[in-house]
Amino acid sequence: MSDHHSDHHSDHHIVPQKTYLAIFACLIGLTLLTTGVAFIDMGPFNTPVALLIAFTKMLLVIFFFMHLRQSSGLIRIVLLAGFFWLALLIALTSSDYRTRSWTPVPQPWSASAPPTHP
């Protein structure tokens, strides 16, 4: 494992300029795509498609511009942990809001109790 690491770092991992330009071209292409797709009615799929394109763009930036491709496992795990907690934050918050109406809120006993002094 550690041999693998030093191999990775010894060449100082300089990414060729061509790679950066190609990734930039992909990012611009995806920006035009997501803008164009907004003009097409896809029913409930407009938002998922827009988010999917944004997610793809994020992966391109993280792996190439931010060098995650050459980063160590430690850094990858730190980032993954960040996304895991973000997923927890969004999943638990939205599950609360979405299920609140499933069970009726009990009335306080005083609201339903018959008057004690008629």
Next chain:
Amino acid sequence: MTDAPAQLEHAGHSGHGDHAHQFENMEQQMEADSLGIWLFLVTEIMFFGGVFAAYAIYRWLYFAAFEGGSRILDIRLGAANTVVLLGSSLTMALSVRSAQTGNRKALVWLLIATMILGGAFLGVKAYEYNQKFVEHVVPSLDWAPEGAALAHLAPGGLDHAQLYFFFYFAMTGLHAIHMIIGMGLLLWLVLGARKGKFTPHYFAPVEVVGLYWHFVDIVWIFLFPLLYLIGGRY
């Protein structure tokens, strides 16, 4: 860096070419620098994540109002600004590369280019903010939509539309503050790069600011569809 001369191991931090005394070698120091900024970026994910989660809930609750609100935004300005910011990420990535290859002149100019593109982004953003005042769709401060804006906002309820614009200003505002901080860091890098502070053996500040700049870019990558595109223009 296994071939680093042994005397450097004891030289401490006399120059920028060698590592600080608490590290085994330059490799380990670079790893620690990167890990530090990544940890910070994870806290930033949670910081923006809270706002994104709140946005998701209210968008789900008041979808019609959010849709109407996003129709008022100028999709062309949003898309153009996305391209500008992606361009600044490209020049930032190339800056780091210039530092790695030891091309000082290219490093200075690419950093300046990144600042110019960042400034252009903020300029367009300022114009858009001004448009919101012209259209009277600034929540609390100037909330009196009329004409076409009113026609877009009325179906979802004006109060809920106002909530959308609260999110619009909070999210783009937080993003803009991060950009302004990034511009300050870039200026600091330009000054250092002109003095030749960064070499192929020591360029951690360029790398670290680069990671921060790309993170801010990623936030915008999500803000653009969430704020500008949900309204669907069909």
